[in-house]
Amino acid sequence: xxxxxxxxxxxxxxxxxxxxxxxxxxxxxxxxxxxxxxxxxxxxxxxxxxxxxxxxxxxxxxxxxxxxxxxxxxxxxxxxxxxxxxxxxxxxxxxxxxxxxxxxxxxxxxxxxxxxxxxxxxxxxxxxxxxxxxxxxxxxxxxxxxxxxxxxxxxxxxxxxxxxxxxxxxxxxxxxxxxxxxxxxxxxxxxxxxxxxxxxxxxxxxxxxxxxxxxxxxxxxxxxxxxxxxxxxxxxxxxxxxxxxxxxxxxxxxxxxxxxxxxxxxxxxxxxxxxxxxxxxxxxxxxxxxxxxxxxxxxxxxxxx
Amino acid sequence: xxxxxxxxxxxxxxxxxxxxxxxxxxxxxxxxxxxxxxxxxxxxxxxxxxxxxxxxxxxxxxxxxxxxxxxxxxxxxxxxxxxxxxxxxxxxxxxxxxxxxxxxxxxxxxxxxxxxxxxxxxxxxxxxxxxxxxxxxxxxxxxxxxxxxxxxxxxxxxxxxxxxxxxxxxxxxxxxxxxxxxxxxxxxxxxxxxxxxxxxxxxxxxxxxxxxxxxxxxxxxxxxxxxxxxxxxxxxxxxxxxxxxxxxxxxxxxxxxxxxxxxxxxxxxxxx
Numbered sequence: 187x188x189x190x191x192x193x194x195x196x197x198x199x200x201x202x203x204x205x206x207x208x209x210x211x212x213x214x215x216x217x218x219x220x221x222x223x224x225x226x227x228x229x230x231x232x233x234x235x236x237x238x239x240x241x242x243x244x245x246x247x248x249x250x251x252x253x254x255x256x257x258x259x260x261x262x263x264x265x266x267x268x269x270x271x272x273x274x275x276x277x278x279x280x281x282x283x284x285x286x287x288x289x290x291x292x293x294x295x296x297x298x299x300x301x302x303x304x305x306x307x308x309x310x311x312x313x314x315x316x317x318x319x320x321x322x323x324x325x326x327x328x329x330x331x332x333x334x335x336x337x338x339x340x341x342x343x344x345x346x347x348x349x350x351x352x353x354x355x356x357x358x359x360x361x362x363x364x365x366x367x368x369x370x371x372x373x374x375x376x377x378x379x380x381x382x383x384x385x386x387x388x389x390x391x392x393x394x395x396x397x398x399x400x401x402x403x404x405x406x407x408x409x410x411x412x413x414x415x416x417x418x419x420x421x422x423x424x425x426x427x428x429x430x431x432x433x434x435x436x437x438x439x440x441x442x443x444x445x446x447x448x449x450x451x452x453x454x455x456x457x458x459x460x461x462x463x464x465x466x467x468x469x470x471x472x473x474x475x476x477x478x479x480x481x482x483x484x485x486x487x488x489x490x491x
Numbered sequence: 492x493x494x495x496x497x498x499x500x501x502x503x504x505x506x507x508x509x510x511x512x513x514x515x516x517x518x519x520x521x522x523x524x525x526x527x528x529x530x531x532x533x534x535x536x537x538x539x540x541x542x543x544x545x546x547x548x549x550x551x552x553x554x555x556x557x558x559x560x561x562x563x564x565x566x567x568x569x570x571x572x573x574x575x576x577x578x579x580x581x582x583x584x585x586x587x588x589x590x591x592x593x594x595x596x597x598x599x600x601x602x603x604x605x606x607x608x609x610x611x612x613x614x615x616x617x618x619x620x621x622x623x624x625x626x627x628x629x630x631x632x633x634x635x636x637x638x639x640x641x642x643x644x645x646x647x648x649x650x651x652x653x654x655x656x657x658x659x660x661x662x663x664x665x666x667x668x669x670x671x672x673x674x675x676x677x678x679x680x681x682x683x684x685x686x687x688x689x690x691x692x693x694x695x696x697x698x699x700x701x702x703x704x705x706x707x708x709x710x711x712x713x714x715x716x717x718x719x720x721x722x723x724x725x726x727x728x729x730x731x732x733x734x735x736x737x738x739x740x741x742x743x744x745x746x747x748x749x750x751x752x753x754x755x756x757x758x759x760x761x762x763x
Contacts, residue, residue, distance in 0.1 A: 366593070
């Protein structure tokens with residue numbers, strides 16, 4: 187039983203990372219109706235830029251701590267610029283085009299962003315150190331006898347804080363309210379004078395920020411490498427489980443995917459020769475599509491009859 | 492800017508609108524709205540009423556429509572190349588056909604979203620909210636409920652109230668009576684009249700419900716096939732035989748019984 191809990195907790199904590207990536211998808215999908223295939227590339231871009239800035243700054247003789255924060259700020263700036271440029275160059279000329287056109291455009295954007303990131307920073311695999319060791323938390327080990335990684339707990343706390351602040355932003359600020367208004371009805375938002383383009387640029391910038399946090403945590407865990415863009419694909423089953431339009435859905439979906447893939451690997455894996463972790467979430471998502479296509483928390487369509 | 496008399500308030504001059512580069516919808520519409528007036532834009536389905544309003548508020552571009560000829564001036568400035576947001580800041584706002592409330596936001600959040608162009612002036616926005624609740628007491632009762640679950644009349648009120656939050660001088664009101672019970676239509680038009688009288692808000696009103704619209708408006712234009720075919724003071728239009736026949740469903744001797752359906756329709760004199 188103790189082993190079960192260890193696997194479960196490990197799964198949930200890694201699920202938090204999937205949730206983070208999924209969150210970026212949800213933000214953009216909600217506000218502009220675009221399924222942003224480039225979210226994974228943005229995560230990669232963020233992580234790579236962060237490591238790149240850090241290296242450059244340290245080469246210039248900056249001590250580790252200021253270099254870390256300065257690199258963070260610079261990367262954040264880069265993500266915001268990337269968001270604004272995307273709105274300007276990709277989305278604005280395609281306003282009112284069918285969703286599939288926009289989707290194709292984001293696929294193109296994926297390759298562009300990946301290429302630019304590697305063009306600037308090189309394609310080497312790099313390590314990323316957030317200064318938190320991947321070792322068991324002592325008091326949990328002593329009190330409950332479970333091995334829970336300190337790094338995972340830290341990542342979960344970060345993700346939690348991010349989600350909480352986003353929720354507050356959406357609920358209580360003028361811009362947040364405008365974002366929700368745009369998500370509900372573009373035309374009406376336009377008619378009352380909400381500048382759609384600025385709102386979209388803000389959403390892409392926020393999604394860039396989320397990608398940065400996700401990139402840092404993923405990068406610290408697995409190394410900053412091209413494969414980061416593929417882990418982002420795990421966000422797809424998360425979205426199908428949680429619903430494309432729901433922030434809480436992205437979180438819960440992420441937790442379910444994380445926990446189920448680890449449990450499946452440990453308990454069902456041996457029966458079929460292992461390695462099911464990488465595809466189990468997709469099977470789960472497929473089953474879900476049959477039962478509840480709008481996801482667990484997908485927005486109900488309010489329709490007066 | 493010179494005196495009010497010399498510069499018309501809102502003036503649309505020979506506007507032509509084309510959708511999708513091929514569909515010609517307005518074929519040269521001209522009209523004027525005086526400061527603080529209620530002007531009705533009447534006509535059947537597809538006559539171009541909504542398109543006229545959207546060409547003023549610049550929501551056309553979001554539907555792949557384009558003003559290809561003519562000009563639109565508001566208080567002496569040309570406005571047909573502005574963004575809707577700029578126009579709202581200048582005091583012209585459209586309430587779209589079919590209400591378009593933000594379904595997942597509460598009624599109060601809908602209203603607050605309407606104050607987006609007012610920036611961060613909290614006290615002012617608060618006061619605006621109280622004013623909207625004063626004119627629409629029903630909205631105050633439902634302030635916490637999701638707009639998508641309120642009744643059609645309440646949604647129409649919510650949409651008008653949301654526009655009021657931007658402190659407009661002029662509201663382009665598209666088909667406020669659509670799908671509402673006659674009593675509610677009456678209630679909404681009373682509020683429109685009241686807003687016009689006590690707040691000085693001007694209205695350009697697109698309506699199919701000619702009878703009600705002419706009762707509340709000062710002046711009216713009748714559109715057909717993208718052209719203005721008749722214009723005049725509301726009372727004059729209501730008394731006009733052609734208008735009675737074609738838009739009010741009345742002929743010379745009042746409402747006809749179906750028993751006497753075999754009658755000779757008046758010819759539309761403006762077609763030929």
